[in-house]
Every structure is written in C-alpha cells, then in structure tokens.
C-alpha cells in the first residue's frame with residue numbers, strides 16, 4: 001500500500017477536489033482528504049473518463065487503424081499513427097523499410113516531438129514557471145506570459161509552428177495525416193519542402209538551446225526548491241538504440257532503478273508482456289502498469305522526458321548531450337528525481353529533436369522516392385512501440401485472416417506514468433499543503449506537479465489553457481462548505 | 493446539332509443531342525448539376541434526387557428527364573441547393589459516415605458534394621445503424637456502413653459483369669444492399685476485384701483491400717478542386 005493512497009477513516013475527513021485539473025490534456029481530477037487540523041490523509045489523481053477506444057478498432061480493417069488511432073489524441077496523433085503503423089508493417093508482412101521511408105517517418109516523429117514539447121512548455125507550463133505558482137490566477141496563462149515575456153512567447157509559438165510544418169510535409173496534413181502506411185510511406189519529400197524546412201531549422205535549434213538555458217537559469221534562482229519539489233525515487237523506462245543512445249522512433253526497452261542501475265535492457269518490445277504487467281484499481285479508470293519482476297509495490301516507474309534523458313547512455317546529438325550532462329551533474333552520479341526536472345529534460349529533448357531534424361534534412365536519403373518495403377509473409381499479431389512526447393507508447397494488435405483486427409491493447413504514455421504522478425502529488429501535498437490552510441495557490445502546486453508530466457488524460461478533449469476548474473470543499477457529512485470556480489461560466 | 497436543340501440552364505444555353513438527359517447534356521457542356529446515383533455508363537436510376545431541378549417551373553430529376561428544345565431549367569438556386577443539403581444531411585445520419593477515418597475520403601462523391609453544397613453540420617440526429625463489415629473476400633472489403641443505396645453495384649454486377657452479386661432487400665427505411673450467396677458473404681461469391689461492380693461505388697462501401705491510404709489524403713480526386721469544378725475542367729480538356 002502506498003503512503004497517502006488510501007486513508008484509514010475516510011468518512012471522518014474533509015474532501016477537496018481539483019476537478020478538472022487544468023492546463024493538461026483531457027479530464028482528470030485530484031481529491032484530497034484532510035482532517036480538522038488540515039493534515040492530509042489521502043491524495044489521488046483519478047481519471048474519470050473512459051473512452052474504450054479499443055472497441056472502435058476491433059472489427060476494423062488493419063490498414064485503416066494507423067489513421068483512425070490518431071483520433072485518440074488531440075495533441076500527439078503522429079505518435080499513435082506511427083506506433084500503429086509499426087505494428088501493421090509486420091501484420092501486412094513487410095520487411096525492413098527502405099532508408100528513405102524510415103527517415104521520413106523519423107522526420108515526422110521528431111517534428112511531432114518538437115511541436116508537442118513546445119506546446120507543453122510554452123503554453124502549458126511556462127505560466128507557472130515564469131509568472132509563479134501562486135501568481136494571480138487570471139493572468140497565469142499564455143496571455144500573461146506573452147505580456148511579460150513577449151520574446152519567449154513568440155519563440156514558443158514559432159517552434160510549435162515549425163513542428164507542425166514538419167508534420168505537414170511528411171504526413172500530408174498538419175493534423176491527422178496519412179503519411180505512413182503499412183510497409184512504408186505514401187509521400188516523398190519534395191526538394192522545395194526540404195528547402196523550406198532547412199531554411200528555418202538553425203533558428204529553431206538556437207531558440208531550443210536558449211529555452212534549455214532559461215530553465216537552467218531558473219533552477220539556479222532556487223536550487224533547493226527545484227531539486228526537491230515533488231521529489232520521489234522511482235525506476236525509469238524508455239527505448240534506447242543498440243548503442244544505448246536515446247531514440248524516439250525505435251529501439252529496445254530499458255528500465256533503470258532510482259540509482260540508475262539497469263533492471264532490464266534491450267528488451268525486444270514485442271515481448272513487453274514478459275516484463276510489464278498492468279493492474280487495475282477501483283478508484284481510477286487508468287490502469288497502473290509495473291515491472292513484472294518487481295511487483296506492483298516496487299515495480300512502478302516513470303516514462304517521458306526525465307526518464308528517457310536519464311535512462312539512456314547518451315543523446316546522439318552534440319548540443320543536447322552536453323545539456324544532458326549539465327542537468328545530470330546536479331544528481332552527483334545519481335539520477336535527479338525532482339518533478340520539475342521534467343521541464344528541463346523536455347527542453348533538452350526539444351533541442352535534440354531540432355538537431356535530429358536538421359541532420360535528417362541534410363541527409364540526401366530524405367529526398368529519395370523508394371518508399372515501400374518488400375512484402376513477405378503475413379502475420380497474425382504484432383506490437384508497435386514508440387517514444388511518444390509523453391513517454392513509451394505501446395500498440396498491440398491481432399488481425400484475423402480476413403484482415404480485421406480482433407484484439408487491440410494500448411498502453412499510452414500517461415498510463416505508464418500513473419503511479420509516478422500520484423507519487424508526485426503526494427510528495428507535494430506532504431511538503432507544501434500538509435497542516436496548512438488550503439489556498440488556490442497551494443492547490444495549484446498540485447497541478448504544477450501533474451502538469452510537469454504533460455499528461456494526456458483523455459485523448460479527444462483539448463482545451464489548451466482554458467480548462468475550467470472547480471474546487472469543492474466538503475465537510476465530513478458531505479455538505480458543501482465552499483466552492484471555488486474559474487472559467488466555468490455561470491453556475492447552474 | 494442544330495440551333496433548335498438547345499435548352500436554357502440557369503440562363504445559359506445548353507446544346508444537346510437527341511436522347512440525352514438534361515444531366516448528361518449539362519455535364520457534356522461542362523456545366524455541373526449535383527448527382528450521386530448517376531453514372532455515365534449506366535441507365536439512369538433516379539433514386540438519389542440530388543439532381544432535382546426545376547423544368548419549366550416543375551420539379552424533376554435531371555438524370556431521367558430528356559432534354560427538349562426550349563426548356564427553362566433552374567438548378568443552381570438557393571431553393572434547390574437547400575433541398576440538396578437536406579438530402580445529404582439525411583444520407584449522412586442514416587449511415588455511419590466518419591470521414592476522418594475513412595479511406596475513401598477525398599475520392600468520395602458524397603463527401604465531395606457535402607463540401608460543395610456547404611453542408612456544414614449533419615443537422616439531424618444520427619441513426620448509428622449497426623452494420624457488420626464483410627471482409628470474407630480475399631481482395632475486396634464491404635463496409636455497408638457507408639452505403640447510400642444508389643444501386644450502382646447492383647446494376648454493374650447484373651448488367652456488366654453478368655453475376656448479380658448484389659441485390660436490394662427490405663423495404664422503406666429498412667431497405668439495404670445484400671450479397672447474393674447462401675451465406676450472404678462476399679467470400680462465397682465469384683466476385684472479383686476486376687469486376688465493374690468493384691469500382692463503381694461512389695462512397696467507401698466497396699473497397700479494394702490493403703491499399704486504403706496508398707494515395708495520400710490531399711492528393712485525391714476531390715481534394716484539389718471541388719466536384720462542381722470538375723465537369724467544366726473535363727470539358728475543357730476534351731475540347
């Protein structure tokens with residue numbers, strides 16, 4: 001049993017709900033149970049919506065799936081597109097992709113990472129970091145940032161736009177494109193498109209580097225706070241290539257413990273079920289995956305930027321690798337575990353994505369026209385895994401001899417981070433809220449911790465930055481004591 | 493063609509050959525009249541009513557009414573386009589048409605017409621009918637979720653392929669296309685990908701398997717120019 005997961009006498013406690021959590025994708029809520037002395041007894045992040053996307057996939061023809069799964073997520077559709085198509089490559093019987101096809105897919109994917117990380121940092125996270133966790137809530141948004149830091153806001157907008165352009169040129173459309181098809185790609189990159197992207201990439205790299213430096217400088221202003229906010233030990237998981245380098249598109253699974261020691265390494269992801277297990281809990285629709293060998297209590301882990309940057313041996317691009325070393329230096333030989341390091345790591349990845357995009361654009365293969373692999377024998381089952389912006393994403397399918405999907409299991413990035421996010425908010429609740437009168441600013445501390453993971457809590461909704469929040473204070477008998485609302489419109 | 497073989501369509505003179513329908517004559521002249529169940533290679537069917545025009549003030553189907561000298565035909569009017577929008581909306585809610593995930597997107601006549609006639613919302617409540625897809629044939633997928641019952645496949649299979657693989661069953665709102673085989677499955681027929689019926693479906697109900705997205709969305713038939721512009725483009729090419 002995890003500390004603060006379940007209170008002993010919940011009936012006697014006061015309940016506060018943050019519902020929904022704002023500036024994240026989708027609908028989640030946090031509940032806190034407090035006693036009369038404001039001591040915290042229980043903290044949970046609940047996922048209150050269940051879309052059961054798997055049932056929409058089952059019974060559909062396999063070649064349609066890489067397109068339809070993009071509907072899972074408003075903000076990283078390309079990740080679902082590519083994870084699904086990697087599985088369908090195998091189902092349809094295709095062998096290794098020709099270099100051009102694989103590089104185009106990589107270009108699309110790194111464009112997605114760049115775009116998604118830019119949106120997250122500049123639009124969702126920077127209001128807290130630049131304006132302050134308990135700054136005036138009505139200004140704590142991208143508009144407030146644009147007023148106080150116009151240059152940074154502008155760079156954020158342009159980085160995001162650049163990522164979208166990469167996606168548009170490779171996937172055919174800015175959102176919900178169809179670029180990747182089982183066996184390869186359906187669209188080559190034209191010289192004019194390559195040149196257009198090449199023209200701006202050096203500027204993007206420069207801005208990405210500046211953003212890393214900005215977060216590093218922010219850290220220096222309050223190192224103690226940044227090191228320990230939402231800090232907790234955990235294992236970490238991500239894909240690495242055969243050299244142990246960071247790779248967002250393909251690789252083997254690696255998990256390391258809180259000391260950075262390997263738990264498993266280079267695991268063929270098609271056998272993910274042999275190393276991972278999913279557990280359901282009654283209070284959340286989101287499952288809790290964990291490393292099978294370690295069990296549910298000890299086996300949970302985190303994924304995403306902070307996990308990937310620290311689980312790999314190096315980042316295969318010079319600027320990002322240097323920044324990685326600087327950040328990890330703060331851990332004195334051990335991985336850093338403060339929740340806010342997620343932002344730093346995310347921007348290092350943004351920088352890496354930009355460097356990879358430049359290298360891909362400079363590679364003559366990228367203009368090739370050999371887009372389809374050779375076809376071999378059909379398979380009935382396949383797994384596709386990718387490092388989505390938010391972390392490792394698993395797509396697992398079975399397809400019958402008539403080409404229809406009969407089974408589908410998805411473990412999305414945010415699900416992998418379920419326990420870690422709960423651990424983060426419990427850590428924050430213990431250090432910042434316990435024993436104090438709860439204010440909006442303090443509640444926002446909880447949200448800051450969740451936001452650091454950039455969770456995508458449901459996959460269709462995306463009301464960037466405008467999500468309504470309602471906090472109810474309920475007494476032990478369930479009576480409403482007070483209600484705080486923002487962006488909710490008139491009360492009904 | 494002589495000076496008398498001409499009628500007026502929205503005020504423009506359209507010359508025709510004897511025997512042509514109003515729709516055929518208009519399309520040949522490069523003037524578009526919306527249509528769905530019409531196919532140049534098949535006898536007119538007159539079922540979708542998208543081509544409804546006013547001939548000398550009276551409603552009629554442009555695909556079935558023969559062109560006659562001196563007719564005054566109105567087609568591109570707010571009233572007629574309004575009716576067409578309603579017909580399209582009813583077609584959209586009656587089946588399961590989810591364009592974003594559909595491989596026919598960009599090549600679909602129903603979608604192209606909806607864009608062209610500016611059908612912005614389905615307006616009516618969706619029926620969400622439950623229709624199973626038939627994947628039993630090795631090369632062809634049937635997804636009747638998207639069928640609009642134009643019967644082109646029925647006509648093509650019977651009249652061109654000589655197989656009568658498809659038929660219409662049921663009445664009224666319950667009518668639907670079925671496969672003529674003991675099991676009702678396409679896999680149990682002698683249907684072939686090369687059959688005429690395999691390539692006539694205006695929507696995404698009869699599909700060649702495994703190639704759905706080989707042509708990128710954005711580069712498809714109706715992605716570049718609206719469907720209404722394609723009749724005049726074709727005419728210009730032929731001229």
Ligand code: SF4
Pocket residue numbers: 638639640641642643644645646669692693694695697698
């Ligand atoms: S399957 Fe296609 S061609 Fe046949 S009736 Fe339906 S819409 Fe028309």
Ligand code: FES
Pocket residue numbers: 526527528529530537538539540541542543544553554555556
């Ligand atoms: S095209 Fe005339 S009724 Fe369908």
